[in-house]
Amino acid sequence: MLLGKKHLWQMAAMAAASLALGLAVNFFSAAPLPLLRPLERSQGAAPVVFGEVDADFIEQMGGAPGSLLLDARAAAAYRAGHIAGALSLPLGEFAARFPELAPRLRRVKLLFVYCSGPSCNDARDLAGRLWGQGLKSILVYTGGMEDWTGRGHAVEK
Amino acid sequence: MPSKNKLRRILSSAWLQTLCRLALGAIFIYASLDKIAHPREFAAIIANYAILPDFLVTLPALVLPWLELFAGLCLVSGVWARSAALWLSLLLLLFILALGINALRGISMSCGCFSTSAADTESAYVLILRDLLILIPGLIIVFFGREREDTNQVL
Numbered sequence: 108m109l110l111g112k113k114h115l116w117q118m119a120a121m122a123a124a125s126l127a128l129g130l131a132v133n134f135f136s137a138a139p140l141p142l143l144r145p146l147e148r149s150q151g152a153a154p155v156v157f158g159e160v161d162a163d164f165i166e167q168m169g170g171a172p173g174s175l176l177l178d179a180r181a182a183a184a185y186r187a188g189h190i191a192g193a194l195s196l197p198l199g200e201f202a203a204r205f206p207e208l209a210p211r212l213r214r215v216k217l218l219f220v221y222c223s224g225p226s227c228n229d230a231r232d233l234a235g236r237l238w239g240q241g242l243k244s245i246l247v248y249t250g251g252m253e254d255w256t257g258r259g260h261a262v263e264k
Numbered sequence: 265m266p267s268k269n270k271l272r273r274i275l276s277s278a279w280l281q282t283l284c285r286l287a288l289g290a291i292f293i294y295a296s297l298d299k300i301a302h303p304r305e306f307a308a309i310i311a312n313y314a315i316l317p318d319f320l321v322t323l324p325a326l327v328l329p330w331l332e333l334f335a336g337l338c339l340v341s342g343v344w345a346r347s348a349a350l351w352l353s354l355l356l357l358l359f360i361l362a363l364g365i366n367a368l369r370g371i372s373m374s375c376g377c378f379s380t381s382a383a384d385t386e387s388a389y390v391l392i393l394r395d396l397l398i399l400i401p402g403l404i405i406v407f408f409g410r411e412r413e414d415t416n417q418v419l
Contacts, residue, residue, distance in 0.1 A: 114347045118347045121331060121344070121351060138304070142322055143320070144322075180370035181371075181388070183367075222371065229373070
């Protein structure tokens with residue numbers, strides 16, 4: 108037999124030891140994490156809170172002169188379809204891509220950022236990175252691609 | 265088939281098994297340390313994967329790094345090696361699944377693989393490929409490793 112009861116016991120023992128030690132270390136730590144409760148929103152989130160807009164606002168303002176849409180998702184997701192007129196600035200490639208886009212972004216009066224949907228943090232994180240580079244007037248389209256396509260709006264490839 | 269037997273002999277040979285044990289064990293011991301030291305940051309990274317509900321992110325953040333450490337120590341020391349290799353292989357499959365889901369959703373997040381730094385951001389496909397590579401020694405140990413007890417019986 109490939110693996111027997113003995114191995115299941117050993118695996119259970121390793122899991123139990125990890126569980127016990129993990130909980131014990133947390134219990135005695137100076138700043139224990141709350142169990143079975145969400146972390147405070149400040150943990151790991153962008154330090155600045157940005158204004159949020161909905162799809163209607165994007166539709167009215169997204170193409171207006173002086174405004175620009177930024178897609179925070181990975182480049183492959185952008186290529187597969189994005190909001191018309193949006194530029195790709197994947198959060199993961201921020202350091203590499205920002206310098207070439209910077210002059211254009213700095214001319215813009217209003218920046219909209221979005222990612223795949225309400226559950227992703229990339230748009231907010233991207234807004235934080237842009238803020239850190241001195242850009243102002245950044246708004247987050249919280250609904251993202253999921254909301255945009257869900258409402259039947261056009262997608263550009 | 266003689267060639268099949270030969271492959272089996274190579275895969276279950278003592279030196280390859282030892283090499284796989286040490287490599288896989290060392291990788292996971294190293295990967296566990298920064299996460300054990302920074303559970304709060306690791307929990308935030310797990311939350312960013314946006315797979316688990318928010319109230320469930322702290323438990324894996326506290327327990328997973330220790331499991332990686334224990335299993336890694338088991339592998340390096342040779343005690344319970346196959347059980348440890350199976351655990352780590354299962355974890356790797358889980359990581360591949362989580363990365364794959366977010367690659368398809370187009371979310372790029374920091375990986376939380378070897379450190380809790382936010383700069384630990386790479387293409388999910390590269391990370392999946394890396395996990396698949398690390399999975400190879402794990403599976404070699406699970407499927408071709410010999411137990412210490414078995415060898416005792418032979419002797």
